[in-house]
Amino acid sequence: MSDAATQGYYTAEEAQAVFQQANDAYVREDYSTAQESYEKLIAHGFGGPDVLYNLGTTHLARGDLGRAMLALEQARKQGARSEDLEANLALARARQVDKVVGSTPDEAFLPRLAAATDGAAAAWVFLAAWLLGFALLLLRRVFPSARRTVVAVLAGLCLTAAVPAGLLLGAHIWVHQNVHEAVVLSSTLVARELPRPEARSLFEVHAGLKVQLLEETGKYVRIRLPNGLEGWAERDGVAEI
Template sequence: MSALAAVLVATVLGQGYYSPEEAQGLFQQANEAFYKQDYAAARTGYEKLLARGFGGPDLQYNLGTTYLAQDDLGHAVLAFERSRREGGEAPDLEANLALARARQLDKVVGTGPEGSFLQRVVAATSGNGAAWGFLGAWLAGCFFFLLFWLLRPGKRAWAAVLGGLLLILSLPAGALLAAHVWVHETLHEAVVIAPTLRAREFPREEAKVSFEVHPGLKVRVMEDAGRYVRIRLPNGLEGWAEREGVAEI
């Protein structure tokens, strides 16, 4: 065994790798602990799975429900938002997310992260669906155009028409796919997890505090500067806050 391979094996073992069967067992144990109202044990189990690379909307939803039971609003909203972003469709997901937000201290009204039309479109559609739709329509269109050149004159007009229609149909799917990519790459949403997060005028500790926000509030991260990030509230208010006080969705 090479030195590099030995290091990799030692790293995996040191991280406590779980097989799929072990992960499923731990997930069930955490679920049982939750039903017994042993929220600390349930939280520990779910967090262990996340730390070992296991995730998914169901795990995020269960973890969010556990956080909510412990009144940890910041992490509850964060987990619910991550579950929703990963395609979660649990019947109670939206209800529990609304319940967590109702308990928030900050009631900020505006048209920020929640009000963006492009973000609403992206949230309501599937990125994978847009990708497959664009690829399928484009490839099918190219196939029929190739078929047009292979067929004899007088018997190939239909192939050109069908190919053109398919390429036209690929345009909206391509635009939707581009929207998903743009939102994913440029719009970074986060949730406040600090008990009290102070936003300052400048990214320095001695700078004047502009406002304070509290756990569970959804914000947008605009840029970062060392230990600080510039956040924007749903009402458009901006300030520099400590990076550790927010967690990106």
């Protein structure tokens, strides 16, 4: 590597070389080297969806369910969409110790809607439809009278299309601001009644389980499971997606 790379900066060519070296190491089943190289790319600012997906796959091959789920979920959050990603997420979930049954009402709709749709696409559709609709309304008078009705109808269609796109965009913004998801990294994480080590234990969760972060105090964070159970756990035992 060049001096620039060793000082904390990769050129695009250097990053591509490291990425290829990591991929080659993975093919050789040298998972330790592959992991180290992917993590270098992330540390140098090249942690895009492809790098995160490959890192998650490497952790999965090494049996580290917590970090595998974390990297794969981060890849999805950054826009990765593929059958391979979903297959690896399903495989990681199947290997988890915890099989949480049930879901809470607030977990069911908006977060799932946001996870299943593209927020950036919703933003572009909303902006384009809104601007085009108003532009057509403002320019309607410059068209011949015979075409003004058609222009008005087109403007109405654009503004109508902007409504669901705007609602979807609002859902993404709300989820981004209010729903903080994390993955359990510890092999066993104890959730307690209060944020104190001597507090009564409520339940235990294990590596790979996805939870919600509700609030934080000191070295403890209050987590909520998909079935609604809540408790205080050590902050170091989870990582936010």
